[in-house]
Every structure is written in structure tokens, then in C-alpha cells.
Amino acid sequence: MSVEQSAAPTVTTGGPTVLARMRGTEIRNLGLVAVLAVLVVIGAITSENFLTGDNLENILVSSSVIGVVTVGATFVIIGGGIDLSVGAIVALASVWATTLATQSYGPGMMVLCAILVGAGAGLVNGLLISYGRMVPFIVTLAMLVSARGLAARLADNRTQIVTQQPIKDLATTDVLGIPLLVLLLAAVAAVGWVLLNRTTFGRRVFAIGGNAEAARLAGIDVRRNTALLYVLSGTCCGIAAIMLLARTTTGSSTHGNLYELDAIAAVIIGGTLLSGGRGTLIGSVLGVLVFTTITNIFILNNLATETQNIAKGLIIVAAVLLQRRANRES
Amino acid sequence: MDDDVLLRMRGIVKEFPGVRALDGVDLDVTAGRVHCLLGQNGAGKSTLIKVLAGAHAPDTGTLSWQGEEVRFSSPSSAIHRGIATIYQELDLVPGLSVADNLYLGHENASAGFVRRAAQGEAAQEVLKKLGHPEIPVSREVGRLSAAQQQIVSLARALARDARLIVMDEPSAVLAHDEVANLFRVIRDLVAEGVAVVYISHRLEEIRQIGDEVTVLKDGRTLASGLPAAGTPTQQLVSLMTGRPVEYLFPSRPRRTGSAKALLDVENLSLEGKFESVSLSVAPGEIVGIAGLVGAGRSEVLETIYGARRRTSGAVTMGGRALPAGSVRAAVRAGMGLAPEERKSQALLLGEPIVRNVSLASLPRMTKVVPGWLDRRREKATAQEATGELEVRPGDVTRTVRTLSGGNQQKVVLARWLLGDTRLLLLDEPTRGVDVGARSEIYAVIRRLADQGMGVLLVSSEVPEVLGLADRVLVMREGRVVHTAPAGELDEHRVLDLVMEGIVG
Numbered sequence: 130m131s132v133e134q135s136a137a138p139t140v141t142t143g144g145p146t147v148l149a150r151m152r153g154t155e156i157r158n159l160g161l162v163a164v165l166a167v168l169v170v171i172g173a174i175t176s177e178n179f180l181t182g183d184n185l186e187n188i189l190v191s192s193s194v195i196g197v198v199t200v201g202a203t204f205v206i207i208g209g210g211i212d213l214s215v216g217a218i219v220a221l222a223s224v225w226a227t228t229l230a231t232q233s234y235g236p237g238m239m240v241l242c243a244i245l246v247g248a249g250a251g252l253v254n255g256l257l258i259s260y261g262r263m264v265p266f267i268v269t270l271a272m273l274v275s276a277r278g279l280a281a282r283l284a285d286n287r288t289q290i291v292t293q294q295p296i297k298d299l300a301t302t303d304v305l306g307i308p309l310l311v312l313l314l315a316a317v318a319a320v321g322w323v324l325l326n327r328t329t330f331g332r333r334v335f336a337i338g339g340n341a342e343a344a345r346l347a348g349i350d351v352r353r354n355t356a357l358l359y360v361l362s363g364t365c366c367g368i369a370a371i372m373l374l375a376r377t378t379t380g381s382s383t384h385g386n387l388y389e390l391d392a393i394a395a396v397i398i399g400g401t402l403l404s405g406g407r408g409t410l411i412g413s414v415l416g417v418l419v420f421t422t423i424t425n426i427f428i429l430n431n432l433a434t435e436t437q438n439i440a441k442g443l444i445i446v447a448a449v450l451l452q453r454r455a456n457r458e459s
Numbered sequence: 460m461d462d463d464v465l466l467r468m469r470g471i472v473k474e475f476p477g478v479r480a481l482d483g484v485d486l487d488v489t490a491g492r493v494h495c496l497l498g499q500n501g502a503g504k505s506t507l508i509k510v511l512a513g514a515h516a517p518d519t520g521t522l523s524w525q526g527e528e529v530r531f532s533s534p535s536s537a538i539h540r541g542i543a544t545i546y547q548e549l550d551l552v553p554g555l556s557v558a559d560n561l562y563l564g565h566e567n568a569s570a571g572f573v574r575r576a577a578q579g580e581a582a583q584e585v586l587k588k589l590g591h592p593e594i595p596v597s598r599e600v601g602r603l604s605a606a607q608q609q610i611v612s613l614a615r616a617l618a619r620d621a622r623l624i625v626m627d628e629p630s631a632v633l634a635h636d637e638v639a640n641l642f643r644v645i646r647d648l649v650a651e652g653v654a655v656v657y658i659s660h661r662l663e664e665i666r667q668i669g670d671e672v673t674v675l676k677d678g679r680t681l682a683s684g685l686p687a688a689g690t691p692t693q694q695l696v697s698l699m700t701g702r703p704v705e706y707l708f709p710s711r712p713r714r715t716g717s718a719k720a721l722l723d724v725e726n727l728s729l730e731g732k733f734e735s736v737s738l739s740v741a742p743g744e745i746v747g748i749a750g751l752v753g754a755g756r757s758e759v760l761e762t763i764y765g766a767r768r769r770t771s772g773a774v775t776m777g778g779r780a781l782p783a784g785s786v787r788a789a790v791r792a793g794m795g796l797a798p799e800e801r802k803s804q805a806l807l808l809g810e811p812i813v814r815n816v817s818l819a820s821l822p823r824m825t826k827v828v829p830g831w832l833d834r835r836r837e838k839a840t841a842q843e844a845t846g847e848l849e850v851r852p853g854d855v856t857r858t859v860r861t862l863s864g865g866n867q868q869k870v871v872l873a874r875w876l877l878g879d880t881r882l883l884l885l886d887e888p889t890r891g892v893d894v895g896a897r898s899e900i901y902a903v904i905r906r907l908a909d910q911g912m913g914v915l916l917v918s919s920e921v922p923e924v925l926g927l928a929d930r931v932l933v934m935r936e937g938r939v940v941h942t943a944p945a946g947e948l949d950e951h952r953v954l955d956l957v958m959e960g961i962v963g
Contacts, residue, residue: 328830329821336818339807346766346804347819347874348790407809 157400160451161415168422176429184425186308190300192421193310194372195391196414200321201365202392203413207325208358209338209405210265214254214272215366215392219385221280222246222370227289227380236295239374244367250276251363255356269359273389280382289380299375310372314414317368322410334358339406394441395420398448419444464526465490465623465654466511466542471520473506480506481517482678488623493645493655495665495687497699498675504658507675508625511656512544513537535564543616544625545609553601557611558582560600561618585614589644606637613644624648625656630664631890636751642668662692674698699894707898708926709905711945712743721913722794722882724763727772732758733937735772740882740913745904747916747928747945750957755937756917757799760884763915764796765789777881790819795875797868799886799917805871806859813855815870816841820877844873848903865889865896872903882913889923901927921953933957 172179198215205212225231226243250272257268291297302309325331333354336344345351366385373384393403395416401408423444427437466488473481481503488494498504509515510522513531522529524540531537537544551560558579567578582596591610594603600611609629616624630638645655645668659665665672669687673680674695681698720739727736733755740746748756761767763774768784775781776792798804807815817824817837824840826833841855848869850862859870868888875883888904889897904927908914918924924931925945933941933956941956 327832327834329825329832330830332814332817332821332832335810335814336807339809340803342804343806344818345786346764346796346798348787349818349821350787406807 158409158412158415161399161412161419164419165415165422168419168426172422172426172429175426178429179426184429186311188418188421188425189311190308190376191425192417193308193314194369194376195388195395195421196314196417197317197365197369197372198385198388199392199395199413199417200317200410201362202389203396203399203401203408203410204321204325204334205265205358205362206393206396206401206403207338207405207408208334208355209341210258210355210358211269211393211403212254212359212362213266213269213389214250214276215362216385216388217273217276217280218247218250218363218366219370219373219388220382221250221276221283222367223374223380223384224280224284224289224382225380226370226374227291228283232292236293239293239296240371243370243374244364247363247365247367247370248360249363251360251366252356254363255359258359259352259355277382284380284382286382291374291378291380296371296375297378299372310375313368313372317365318410318414325410330354330357335406337405391417391420394445398445416448463489463491465524467521467523468507468511469521469523471507471510471517471522473510473515473517480678481510483520483680484675484678485680485683486673487683488654488656490622490654491649491652492670493649493657493668493687495669495672496656496658496675497662497665497672497695502675502699503678504675505627506678508544508627508656508658511537511542511625513542538564538619538621541620541622542625543619543621543623545612545616545627545629547627547631551600551608551611551615553599555600556597557586557594557600557603557614558596560611561585561596561615563615565619582614582618585617586610588617588647589614590640590647606633606640609633609637609641610644613641617648621653623654623656625658627658629657630659630661638664662695696894707901709902711905711929712909721777722763722915723773723775725773725775727759727762727774728770729755729758729762729767730770732762732767733934736934736939738915738932738939738942740915742881742911742913743908744930745908745914745916745928747918747924747931748934749918749921749924749931749953750934751919754934754957756919756934757886759934760796760886760915760917761798763789764794764884766796790878793879793881794884795819795878795880795882796884797871797875797886797888799890801864801867801871801891805874806867808860809858811856811858812845812850812862812870813838813841815859816844816855816873816877819874823878840877841873844876845870847876848873849899863893863896864891865893865900868892868900869903872907876907880912882915883907885914885916887918888916889918889920921950925950925953 178184198219202212202215222243225246226239231239231242254268254272257263258265299309304312325334333344333349336347336349337351337354341351370384374380377384396408396413397403397416398419399409399412399414399416401412420441423440424437427440464487466486468484468486471481471484472479484503484507486507496504496507506515510517513534513536516530516532522531529540552563555563561582562578567574567581579596583592586592586594586596589610591607594607594610600608603611613624629641633641645657649655657665657668665687672685672687672690672695673683674685675681676699685695719741721742722740724736724738728734736759738746748759750756758767762769765781765784765786765788773780776789776794779792781788781792802808807818817840821832822829824833824837825831826836838855845855846853850866850869850873859867862870872883885904889900892900904914904916916924916928925948928945931943931945931948931953932939933953935957
């Protein structure tokens, strides 16, 4: 008898056939959408400025930089790794792309430089982890410290001003009424989604994160694919660095501070297992949106950053608790 | 009589979402006797012992301990009553010493400081009682052999003054002589009035050690109190499976002449594991390797496959020499491995069948541009391969975790049917596979061989090697001591060879 009761649908929207066809991850993403909806309601009630076009745009733009970083972090975490160095790589790329020498070659070179620096730092991470057989946590921790150090030296501890107008324009351009930065995030997320869900590489990432030994014994080159994960994460950091240059019009060794924590938190809230092998990009992007929306609500209500941080911490814990329940049921 | 009943379970029901794992189980365990639990995978054995151990609370039903009705709210409350459970995956802490493990949770301590000397002595005493004084109490448990760890688990049960010890397939990780030793220990314990619940797939063991047998099927008690020694095998098997089958080995086809070898291994060595192993496998031939655990059988297989880097020797596959330590080269040359530890070495348990099957042939599953997955083709080929092997359920989107051991093994085999695999390396292909499904696996292996696949088989069950293989290699302490057609060997002869190394 208790079976019939517990088997009754817990969500009544959408009808039973749709629900039955959905996988656990999709149901979880639906949960995140619901959380977002609740936040929007809270925002609308507590502040009359929340539901304005400008503010919603603001939320999306604030999500764009960390969003791109989170896309890369999602790959790494699904692949069973962790990348603590994302914030530092963003800083290094932002500084390297804004040195007088780089800027003198024009905006194209700045973009190329940021992406190459990001990918290069990621490659160092990846090689040390896969071929050097070191623990991801340690390697990327070392990169976190040294990349920021290198950035500070390169910049001589000064903030470098972006002089190239086209770069600054990135932050102010709209395409079809949507800010370019938001479109960039959408583009990176879309490419990431295809890579993760429609290619052999994506399949291997899941396999390596889920069971590296099984992947190896099935003839998959675990080391090369693991190294690629960190290159991918680093490349995302390079792209994020350019977006940050556009928003702040500066390159600085203090950019991207604590991005690693925000990115990892968003990935976890998005339902990706920290132990690897399972997760979705859509969840991660929703996770970022949840975070930025909360920040936005706090700012609109003039609440202190300290309170904000406490709330964020609570939300991470709550999200993981909820997911554990969802996992048990699925 | 009734006073001796230590534990009485009546009408135990336990449900999980979608499954009724236990559906009214009765069990009586008597002090001083070994009570064997028999049943196929999924019959409810594991759930039952978890209820016993306090890890699961039953939905309905009663449990009485020494005549008094009890409810175990947690594993520690069961331990407190004197019930110790030794799980298949031993729950020892590898980084702690033997003595620390024995007294974990009930340390001999004052003011938070462990009395190390006293505890060490007590641990030594317990191990001596078990007949294993040679295990050093200060050694880290992670550095002991599997058999020694098993003994430490038992010792821990004793250190807690357990009145009832539950053992879940203790022999799975043990070699023959170690099993004999375990049995001796069990007999000593029983003589002192301890009750033992013993779970095993192996009927021979149950006959040797058991007093009575309870058979579970589909979460119900089918029969209980059967005499372990006196009940005919036929009857036990038919109770478990619902049909009267023994292991059926498929008949061997008559081999025609000597085909050109598919795999040629010459003087293969892996330092510290095995030395100078030479063998060959022809297309359509099943070659078996017999030997005790630790004789180097699995290592030979893994080294041929490139999963371990050989120290010397040569591996030639289809006329091509393979580099050392490259699984990818071996796979490209047409080898496929079904490893010993299916769950940890072969499967993505949380993923659907289709993704597990396609794992080794992803590059073939692409369209338009390299790397772009053709998911329709992936699903269709996986469906075809699993259909050919009769994987149940037939729905390839089912998560592998939900399949039985036999079907999980078939998923691993199906993986290698997609590509150009010409040689299958099978390590313990029926471990964890229940009696009913074994014959099916055997038939599948023979059918693949009949289609021209070469098979190299490793198994610790001698009848399996003898029944399935065309040719048998016997290994002992890292060397091949004998090679013969399977028809020229019998179980006793092989056991003599693996234990004594007597040839001729």
C-alpha cells in the first residue's frame, strides 16, 4: 500500500507522460527554474526596481563573465577533476592582454593573447595532472598562487587601462536588443552543450569522470582527454578575461578574485556531482543565474555584502541537501 | 530446543521505491550452528543481512533476539546486542593498524587516550585464538593480504564479543587453502556457541561448513532448515532457480587442423608477478588459465592487454607486435578485456546500457565530422549487440546499476562485439553471476568462439576452466607449470598441479 502512495507523482505540472519521460537531471533543472521563479517573486515583492528591463538585463550581464568560467568548470568537474585556478587565470589573461605591447597590436591581438594565455595555463595544469600524475587540487592550487603572482609582476602591481575602444565597446553593444556579453555567454554555453552531449569527447568526459579505470580499459586515452579538460577550462577563462576587460576597462592582477568558489558553487547547485561522471551544463548556467539574482536582490534592498555571503553559503548547503534527496529518489 | 534460537525473524518485509526486496522472510538462527543462506542475485540476501545488521529497518515483521523482541535503529545497536556483520567489501580502515581496527568504536581508553599497549595485547590474544598469531597487530590493515584482512574482520567480530556473525560471501576473495583455514576458524567459533550466518554462491562450500540451509527467492523464504550436507544439489539448485539445472557447458566443436595463431605471447614477464609465460590462441579457440588467486593469472591477462607494462617478452596479435603498456594499441589490434572487477573496472554504473556498450567504439559512432556522435546509430548497434547476447531487460536506456550480475557481464561482452574484436580476454567471467545465468554466459562465450573469436579465459573455479576451455594452462606462483587439452585433465589433477606443482 505504501508503494502506491510513494509512487504517486510529486510534481503535478506537465502531466504524467512528460514527467515519466524526463530523466532525473531534467527534473532537477526544472527544480532550479522553480527556485529562480521564487527568487523573481521575492525580488518583485521586496523592490519595485527589480522587475524592470534594465535590472533584468543587469542580472544577465553580471552573470556573463562568471557564466563562461562556469562552463569550463563544469567540464572539469564532470570529468572527475577540479580547477581552483580559474580566477587567477582570468587575472593573468586580463593583465597579459592589456600590457602596452599587446595593446599596440590592436584589439584582435588582445583577444588572441587572452585566449592563448588561458589555454596555455590550462595546458600546464592538464599536463601536470595527467602526465605528471599529480592531484588536480594541488596542481590548480599551485597555479592559483603562481598565476596571480605572475599577473602582479607583469602589471608591476598597477592596474592597466584598456585603451582599445573596440574592446570597451563589447560591453556596450547590443545585438537585437540583447547585450553582446550575454550573447557571448549563450554562445559559449551552446558550444559547450554540443561538445558535452553530442560528441565523442563529451562521452569520454562522462566516462572518465564516472569510472576512469573502466574508460582506460575500454581503450580511451584518459590522460590526453583529461589534459584537454583543463585546456578547455583555461580557454573559457581567457574568453571571460576579455569580457571582464570590456566591463571594467582595466586589466588587473586582482581580477577574478574568488571566481573559483563562485564557479564551483554554481556547478554544484546545478546538480553536477563533485565526484564526477554526472552533471549538466544547463544546470550550471541556472546555478549562476540563481547566484547573481540573489546578489541583485540583496543590492536592491541595500543589504550588506556580509549578509549576502552568509545567504550564499546557506544556499549552497540547501542545494546539496535537496539534490541528495533527489538522487536518492531517482 | 527453542531456547537455543538466538535470533528469530518473522514476516520481514522491506520495500525500496519500485522494488519489494523482502516479501515476508522468516529466519531462525540457532546458537552453535552455521546457517547458510542461498539464493540468486536479487533474491534478497543482501537486504536481509542489512536488516539483521541494523542498516535497514524493516517495513513490517518482527525480530527477536534471545526471545526478546527488538528493533535495531542503527548498525551500532545491532553490534551492541552482539551481531557482527562481515560484508563483501570489507569495512576496515586501511590506514589504521590491525589493533586500532579491532577496537574501532569501542577503544580501550581513559580520558580519551587509547591504552595502546593493553589494546595491542588484547588484539594479539584474539588473533591467536583465531589461529593467526603471525598477523602483526601494529601493521596497517591496507598492507595486509585479502585473506589476512578477512581474518582481521573476523577478529573484530570476536573483539566485540559477537554472539552472531554474518558473513557475506567471505570466500570470494580467498584462495583454496585460505578458505580451508577460514572454515577451521568458523568451526572453532561454532564450537564455542557462536552462531554463524554464511552466504555463498558455492554449493560445495555450503556442504562443507553448513549445518542448515535457507533458500531465498524473490524476497521470500522458499525452504528453511534443510540439512546442508544431506540435501541433493539438484534440489537446492532447482529451489534457487525454479528449474532443475546444473551448470551446462556447451559442447566443443571438433577442431580442424591447426589454425594460424591469433595471439602469440612469448616469454612474457612482469617483475614480481609472473615469469616467462608463453602461450598462443587460435581463432575460434578458448584457452583457459587455471591457478590459485595470486598465481599471476589476472596479471598475465592484464599485461597482454597492456593495462600493465611488461618487463620483458613479446606480444604479437594477428602478426603485429604490440608495444608494452598500451591498452589502446591492444584494442586497436582487436583485443577486448572483460576485467575481474566488473563494477570498478568495466562499467559506468550510473549510465544507461547503450553508453556502456558504445564506450570502446565511439570513433565508429560518428557522422558528418569526426567526433560528432551519431546517436541513432549508437543506439541501434547497441540494441543489436545486446539483443544478440540476450541482455535482459532489452531496453538499452536502462541504467546498468539496475541489472543483475549476469546481465552486467553481458553488457561488458556486448561492448566488444561492436568493434573488430578478434580476441576476448575474460577474467573471472562468472564472478557474482548467479547459478541460473552462468550457463547462459558459457553458451555466449562458446558461440562467440564458434564465430571465430579467440578467447583467453581466467577463472579460479577449476570446473569452469575445464568445462569451457579447449586448452588449459595451469599456473602456479607466476609460472605456467602445465599445458594440456582440457579433455586430458580433471579437477583433481589440476588442483594437484596448482597446489603442489607436481607434473607427470
